[in-house]
Amino acid sequence: MINRIVKMEFDPDKVNNFRDLFSQQQLLIRHFPGCLHLELWEHPASGNTWFTFSQWESEAALDNYRHSDLFRETWAATKVLFNAKPVAWTVKTAVSL
Template identity: 35%
Template sequence: MLTRIVKLTFQEEKIDDFLAYFNTINTRVSTFENCYGMRLMQDMYHPYIVFTYSNWKDESALNRYRDSELFRGVWSTIKPWFGGKPEAWSVETQFEDGTFSPNHPEN
């Protein structure tokens, strides 16, 4: 499974617009084919910074979403509200709850 972490920095006056918009699309994104859930987190001290964490079957599933009409619509809506360059990481879990993953070199 692949986890996609995205950091989005908004113009301070646009964060409420983003949160309202996110509320209208979050279910469509989190139930996209081979997406195993999504989480939105907001920085406690800089509330105009948010992070999305989404879990995907694999990189191909993520890329199908990124190539979709849904993603293009979301991105074109929120892009003008950015106050900084988005950052994104695709990661695999190596350690969780006291156990290394099967792909970890110590196993």
């Protein structure tokens, strides 16, 4: 299993557009084959910085999603809302208590 964290910073005037888009797409993403978990995190102090946290069966499952029509359509609608380049990390759990 792998974890994926994506940091996104939006134009403050477009945050609600992103929230609406995520609301529309979240179940489709969560039920994509290989997706085990999906969360949206907000950085409340900034007001425009958001993170997605997802868990995937494998790197291959994540790659299948990243090459899907669902990802292409969702990402195309999301990236026009950014005011900074997104940053993504794929990480594995080292310790879990």
